[in-house]
Amino acid sequence: MQWEILLRILLASIFGAAIGFERTSKRKEAGIRTHFLVGLGSALIMIVSKYAFYDVLHTHSIVLDPSRIAAQVVSGIGFIGAGMIIFQRQTVRGLTTAAGLWATAGIGLAIGAGMYWIGFSATILVLICLEFIHSSFNVFGAKYLKLNIHVSDKNAVQEILKLIIQNNVTMFDFQEEFQVEPSERVKIILQLQVKLPSKQGISQLIADIQQVSGINSIETD
Numbered sequence: 001m002q003w004e005i006l007l008r009i010l011l012a013s014i015f016g017a018a019i020g021f022e023r024t025s026k027r028k029e030a031g032i033r034t035h036f037l038v039g040l041g042s043a044l045i046m047i048v049s050k051y052a053f054y055d056v057l058h059t060h061s062i063v064l065d066p067s068r069i070a071a072q073v074v075s076g077i078g079f080i081g082a083g084m085i086i087f088q089r090q091t092v093r094g095l096t097t098a099a100g101l102w103a104t105a106g107i108g109l110a111i112g113a114g115m116y117w118i119g120f121s122a123t124i125l126v127l128i129c130l131e132f133i134h135s136s137f138n139v140f141g142a143k144y145l146k147l148n149i150h151v152s153d154k155n156a157v158q159e160i161l162k163l164i165i166q167n168n169v170t171m172f173d174f175q176e177e178f179q180v181e182p183s184e185r186v187k188i189i190l191q192l193q194v195k196l197p198s199k200q201g202i203s204q205l206i207a208d209i210q211q212v213s214g215i216n217s218i219e220t221d
Helices: 002-025 032-051 054-059 068-086 095-112 116-139 154-166 200-210
Strands: 144-151 170-180 186-195 215-220
Touching: 002 032, 002 095, 002 116, 032 068, 032 095, 068 095, 095 116, 144 154, 144 200, 154 186, 154 200, 200 215
Parallel strands: none
Antiparallel strands: 144 186, 144 215, 170 186
16 A cells, blocks of 8 residues: 555656646746646645544544545645736736646646546646647637747847837737846846737747847747
């Protein structure tokens, strides 16, 4: 039994890390370590809830609900999820990552309960959702786009704004953040939410922005 419990904790940690790896590849705040710990912790709490009180049951006439402790994970993980959303200033961001953490907690609970195939299948579905569904909707004509643009030249910001106007793009939100790198160079991070007149305009806008001097990277969400 001890080896099986260890296997459950290990599998829950691995499945959580797999989801965290996908989030890390998209440069989201909650990455491999966070999802690893959420999966591990959820499985551990489920195991404690199911098996930790056998000695009490054998020695006393006590009836316990084995799901009582594990149920608190569902509400408890909400604090971490809320933190991910609040972390994004002025605009609501991080909802997908927060939902991923919530799903990871559910996977950990399933593995901790010994439902291996349910936990494995849920992990695959979560990864499919995070990795493929968003891009699939873009293929079928999504016109809304979030851009995170890392800029090393202040003049590039004005060029980007000019391109947005030239491409008939509607901009819903614009944020400009300055970060000082270890080399004491100032890096500018632009966060834009835009609506384009057509799906084809998305790739064209990104291609035009990439031609601007001083652009380090462009991330889409």
